Amino acid sequence: MIAFAVPFALWLTAKLLVALGLMLGVVLVVIWMELKWSAHIQSRVGPWYVGGRWGWAHPLAEALKFLQKEDLVPDDADDKVFRLAPYVMLAGTIATFVVIPIGPSVVARDLDIGIFYLLAVSSLSTLGVLMAGWSSGNKYSLIGGIRAGAQLIAYELPLVLALVAVAVQAGTLSLTGIVAAQATPLFHIGSTGISLPFVLSGQIIGFVVFIIASLAELNRTPFDLPMAESELTMGYVTEYSGLRFSMFFLGEYAGMVSMAAVVSTVYLGGYWLPGLSNDLLDWLGPFVLVGKIFFIVFLFIWFRWTWPRIREDQLQQLAWKWLIPLTLFNIVATATLKVVF
Amino acid sequence: MTDSPSENTPEGFAADFAAEIGAERWTADNDTVHVYVTRDKWVAAATAARDEAGLGFFSFLSAVDWAKEVAVGEPADDVDNLVERYEVLCRLSSATEASAIILATSLDKDDAWLDSLTSVYAGAAWHERETAEMFGIEFRGHPNLIHLYLPDSFEGHPLRKSFALGAREVKPWPGTVDVEELPSTTNVEAAALSGDDTAQSAPEGEGS
């Protein structure tokens, strides 16, 4: 029994470390990408001197900068909740990587209720944000926190309903199952089977709604009201500094990567590329997935540096009056299509 | 007088308007029209300006402190027959034409109060608060006559001529310095030169 337990425990920690390392590496690259691309959009140069050519070490330098800054806790802050908030939010984001398949056989833990777990865990970060907003003892953080709470709850629903439609079409809740469903050929032209990722085969509405909802989930423009620089200085993050602030900063970008990973797995076919055999995919899978993640992250960055932010009552109206009816219609349509074909 | 002034030069406009509200006198030199009114006709004149003469645009309200001896800057022109007073000026103009007047009234210094124009012009509130704190004139009927610019703990009224400029008391004026004399000759004319020609009324500094 023990013989079996030790390698399993070792094997699990190894897998978690790999997943964590991959995720952290991708997050640092994403931070660099946001700095570089936003600069070029604004005809600036962006990171340049740090780490020689192209400023590749800029995110590392920022992390070190935050480490050596003093992270103070305001006097009238609610002490324990204030210290715990960033870790609750980060945990909620990192936990989603457990379920995302990186290759046909490479996945941290292949749960057969993958999507359900995904949504349950990602709403944990809402809790972290509310804790931060309430406990900072600062009026602006309170307003930022409450705005975040209302926004995240309002956009949880379209997220869930969009994924329901995917589950209906794929017939399973497990993510590897969904990727496999996208890999099976839909129809045949001559001998070769053509198989399409869900975004092309009927889930386009779900894809668009999911992108909008994940933008709101991540508090990114046009929905960055909780951290509205020009109104609430930094929203619920105002009182944080040093290591705790970098946790929030990391949490935001890790959230971006995790949402991008979920979108690419569920809608763009995850690690799968047409024409690659399974064992080849074992090695190339992660790179394909990361490529798709970078594309989705480019979308997020592109939207942020082009559009303003909207007011929170417009934001709520968008969610309740537009996104939710759309996703309901999407579920009905997918179900009927599923039955007909 | 509801129709437009007879000939719409500033003088014509001033003449008709002054006659209509029974002003003491009016002047229109440098084509800036001043209409002098006694204190009790102040609000009536403003209302007449807004309703009859169509001067609805509230430009500004301020005051000039006429004082004999002056702690700051150059004294007035003919100091001896100068009447010590606060002259409150309120400029009213029309938003679409070029016609405008400056309503002026004189308050003597120890009884400096005036009726507030906030009932006639909404924009007068801040201007009156500023004039009140800068000159110490009391505007009766003003909704909240508290400090506008200065911190609440500030005593004194800065724009009065008796209020000296702090910065110029502290730092000696670099301009008073002059060329140091030869050790042998004591040049009377040079000493005199450094004594009197102060372009500004800075304190006398000894040439170092």
Next chain:
Amino acid sequence: MPIPGIGLAKGLWLTLKALFRKPVTVMWPDEKEELAPRARGVIALSTDNCTSCMLCARECPDWCIYIEAHKVEIPTDKPGGRVRTRNELDRFDIDYGLCMYCGICVEVCPFDALYWSPAHEYGEYKIADLLHDKEKLVEWLGTVPEPPALEK
């Protein structure tokens, strides 16, 4: 009524095009922009023109020019000639921490002792170092450019 999303889409297209255009930043320490000849960067002093008449110190609104001078006898060539004196500058400081670059001193100087120079890289860590003394001001004379040609 234009199509609802057209404004947003045009914005996106614009930012995408901007992404691939060359940035305009001048990387300051390595690349330097060429300065306008009339730019008012720093005031240069030529001590031989200056007769320490104190006009600039008096006219300066910020009181930031400090001058000290003393009279010096000029040796006459023929014996018994009239002893003439000349002003010798001891100290001529401009405190750039106070100066607002209005240029009244340069304009009012009757002996062309003060010149404008576009040099602007004299930032300091301590504000006291912004008080440039006579030698520093004479150094700046080297950076005074030729006045630009005029529009015909």
Next chain:
Amino acid sequence: MTQLDGRGIVEVSDGGVSVELKGETMTLNIGPQHPSTHGVLRLVAEVDGERIAKLEPAIGYMHRGKEKLAEVRTYAQITALINRIDWVSGFANEVAFIRAVEQLMGVEPAPRAQMIRLILTELTRISNHLVFASSYPLELGAFTPLMWAFREREHIMDVIESATGGRFHPNFNRVGGVKPAAGGGKTQKKVSLDLPAGFYAAVENAMDRAELACDELDDLVTGNEMIQMRAKGVGIISYDDVIAYGISGPNARASGVPTDLRKLETGLLPYEGIDFDVITRENGDAFDRYLVRILEIRESIKIVRQAIGSVPDGPLQAKVPRVLKVPPGSIYVRAENPKGEMGYYIVSQGGRIPYRVKIRSASFSNISILSKVAVGQLIPDLVATMGSLDFVLGDVDR
């Protein structure tokens, strides 16, 4: 539109249900150190949830006492002091003051200098409106327009610097004309500060860049549905409020008041020979105030293009005594500053120093309406309204 009476009871009218939510209000200090208050303005707001019940601006953090300082300075020194009131449009502040002194002294400014003043004023107006038109979307959350507009504005700054020596504070105005020569001495007097070579070409290029900036701002901001959602119907100022509160400039024209001092005050700068029209909008909300300024940039570009062609030859400055003594008298002259009516009431007692200078600045009256407009708004709306008024604290506090 929801409205709110004093006791904090919210009447939610668009939902059709009148719900009595009795809750105390929270006093929220917006400022003096706040990203969207354009400087050190402090708004003491009574906030019910996010809706503003009462708002009282507290100003004076930027009060430098310009009027007191003007009483100890000669007229040349005051011009250096005055262009720091509204520091975004430095040159335009001096025009009214210098023209007032010229009229007091009865000096007729040199025609060439008048046209150069007109060109520089319009260039300053474009640069001021470009700063506004790009920082306003920043208030609403869009970062990119700011960088693009500033990139184009650099060309205008370089043109002003090449001609006058300064970017924000050119200090180029002298009584009787424009700064004629580099200095007072023999050689420097011969160095004429006339327009440098290639000035017209540089202005032409700057105008094309400004037009490019306007087109980009139109595509990226004016046409953007989200900006319209955030700015249309927000912070509406009615026609009578504009007049009663003394609001002037683009803010007044956006509410339909056709007041443009360039047309009314004909004696100031030679605007007669140049055809341009006054831009007005009707509904006076934040979006219209933004739109009026974008269209005014295009008008100013048209003005500058016509003005370059008709700069008369001649001296740069009229005959003026070296030591300036202004005859006794008092005068009020106002000019169309990019932010509104900028006027100077000068009382001179015949010396080198004025007896009293009253500075009528545009933003002071423009934001006195904030406490009236902000009631019942959400905080993001307040930020949108404040941004659209385009005020600067130096102008408010003098």
